[in-house]
Amino acid sequence: MSDQTPVTTVTVGQYLATRLVQQGADHVFGLPGDFNLSLLDQMTTVEGFTWVGSTNELNAAYAADGYARLRRGLGALVTTFGVGELSAINGVAGSFSEDVPVVQITGMPSTTAKAAGLHLHHTLIDGDYEHFYRAYREVTASATIVRAATATRDIDAALMTALRESKPVYLGIPADVAIAPVHAANLRTPLVAARSDSGELERFEAALAEVVAAQPQVTLLVGPQVHRRSLEPLVREIADHDGVYVASQNMSKAVLDESHPASLGTYMGAFTRVDEARAAVDDAPLLVLAGTVMSDFLTGFFTQRFDEDAAIELGLTSARIADTTFYGVRLEDSLRVLHTVLGRTADAGPDGAGRAPVVPVGHPDPVSAAAPTPGAVLSQEYFWAAVQDWLEPGTTVIADAGTSFYGALDLVLPDDSALLGQPVWSSIGYTVPATLGACVAEPSHRAVLFVGDGAAQLTVQELSTVLHRGYTPVVFLLNNDGYTVERKIQSPKAVYQDIAPWDWTLIPAAFGAGDRVLTTKAATEEELVAALALARSATDKAVLVEVVLPPMDSPRLLTVLTDAIAAAAAAAAGTPGS
Known part of the structure; x- marks a missing residue:
């Protein structure tokens, strides 16, 4: 291609929609409003993009959240400025609280209207168009008002932040920016999630191997962040190792099929239904916290007996063993390292006898209903x-x-x-x-x-x-x-x-x-x-x-x-x- 060959362009709206489709967020929820109509007109021209109209913006935010959880990737919604985005903010805050990567896209008044401070509808009639953008900064990992000159960079940076941190992000797109032409060259390569720091990952693997080799039994407590990284298949592989038990927090129930012999069911501290299952977590010789969230409802109101500081902790973007934190080690890689180390040390153990197969101690048998009693009020x-x-x-x-x-x-x-x-x-x-x-x-x-x-x-x-x-x-x-x-x-x-x-x-x-x-x-x-x-x-x-x-x-x-x-x-x- 010579320097004289023209570069293909797309509009900002088309660029954003293409990036979402590339990430699997090909269904986008929301409602139209006059400040997002130009944006929607551009987004809906993109092949593979599907619009799912919702009945209100709060519901659109909840729908995008549910979509992201089941797709194990991005969800997205489009609202109009002010009245629409404020209706959605409760749902987006919930996504932030629960680590769900939702992209909140707001169609804003034009840059010329903002520059003039016009007293438009859906504003607070004070000439300040950034009230709601500032509100979203409190409940998102990043909030950006997209500029035409930097639109591709703004969009890519926001989506990468959502993928990296598993948190919602906010993109405000003025009506004139939505139709502005931008270079399409970047779209040839889909965005790729950040990788772990290779040096830190090697250090983590060496430290983990030393700890695991000394223990006959490992209990994995799996939290909701494992869902966010689509790591359920890897958890199943880890569960197949000898000497491994797997419990889930209530927000990740059934991350491992509950019929699996290694399954301990759902752990909630003192409210764990089976005493043996609770003991397998609280008294584990080696406890690994994988993507856990230590909040009140997930821990049985903080009634867990295990020492969190003594456990190995695998977080979204770092891992910790005892007092050493390995920064830049992502959850998908730390879990793979655990799987590798468990396989490599299968015949190890403090006495060289290796880890014994687990004895199922999880949830009770399913409770069946008796035959219905005629006329009995339902309980x-x-x-x-x-x-x-x-x-x-x-x-x-x-x-x-x-x-x-x-x-x-x-x-x-x-x-x-x-x-x-x-x-x-x-x-x-x-x-x-x-x-x-x-x-x-x-x-x-x-x-x-x-x-x-x-x-x-x-x-x-x-x-x-x-x-x-x-x-x-x-x-x-x-x-x-x-x-x-x-x-x-x-x-x-x-x-x-x-x-x-x-x-x-x-x-x-x-x-x-x-x-x-x-x-x-x-x-x-x-x-x-x-x-x-x-x-x-x-x-x-x-x-x-x-x-x-x-x-x-x-x-x-x-x-x-x-x-x-x-x-x-x-x-x-x-x-x-x-």
Whole structure:
């Protein structure tokens, strides 16, 4: 090519869309607004790009989050300036809290309008166009207002930051910048995630080999960051080594099939269901923390007995053994090194006898429901036992914060299944739009959603998008007449615990779903058994089951958690606890 050959150009909007498609984020969620129309017109011309319109911007953020979790890569949404991006900021903050790489793209007023300080709609009428950009700086790993002169660099840097740190990023794109031409040469090479520092990785491997060789047993506690790096297959390979146990935190439940002999199930400190499984973590001769998050709900309110400082810690971008931190060692590489070292030292051990095969000590056998008692009112205990019998392999279980999530945690998930929830940020209503993201990201797995009535009232309108796009989830709407979690903690009869009663089985009809969805109601054990049979047989349709439960009833794990919260609150207030 001679110097006279013209360089192919694309618009900024096309460049951004192409980069997203290259990273597997080929479905982008959001809503149009006058400040992002030019941007969307450019993005939708890119081959492989699919627009998924949402019912509001908060739901778009939740959907992008769910999509990113299931794709194990980037998710993206597009909003308009001010009113749209502020609606989405709660969802993006949740992505930051839970290490989900979502790209929040805002269509902004033109650079000329900004320079003139025009008092436009969607602004605060003070001439300052950066209020909301500054807000996003608090809940993203990077926030950038893209300039035409540096647009390709701005976009690539933001996407690389999201990939490297597994955190959301913000891109504000003025309307005139969206259509500006830029060089397309960079698009010949897709972005590649950062690599580990080779010298630090070698030092880490040598130190790890020395520690592992001295131990007959290794316990791996796997956290949600392993999901973010798509490392589940590597965890399975590690679990096949002799002398290795694998437990998961609740945000990474079933990272290893729970039927695997090395599986310890879900670890939550004092709330771990099986004492032997808890001991295998807390008393492990060598504990490896892989991508863990040590927050209250993930540790059983900090009741873990193991010494975090004494454990080997494998983080997203560094690793630590005792007092030595190996910077620039990425989680995918530190886990591969662990796999290699375990294989190399299989015949080692303090006495040269090697590591013995594990003895299964994990979760209890799945609890089966008894035959239904005629006329018996449905309870949480019976409901979750019946669901346990009903679940099939290849299911994406999605459970909203509260009753739904902590009921689902006690399930023993069938093989090739996953649990999607939001226990750290715990924003109720997250899961209905996250179900949309999950269905788009992984359509081969049937989505099964558990959501409470209070949570659903926040975001249920996104169910219309799910249904109109032809997805066939099973939705269990747990109607316990208000905010059961809050009732269990304090003031159960307070007026603020109540919600307006809805006729949930009519919702799909109001959304125009027609015969694409079946609805039924289960208030007794017999009705639940019939509803589950319907949901199993109707694989070509979505199914909504309104599950009527007593207001103060809760699953086992939520009961012990809310009792602990209530006792702590009472102690702090100086009043007798429950």
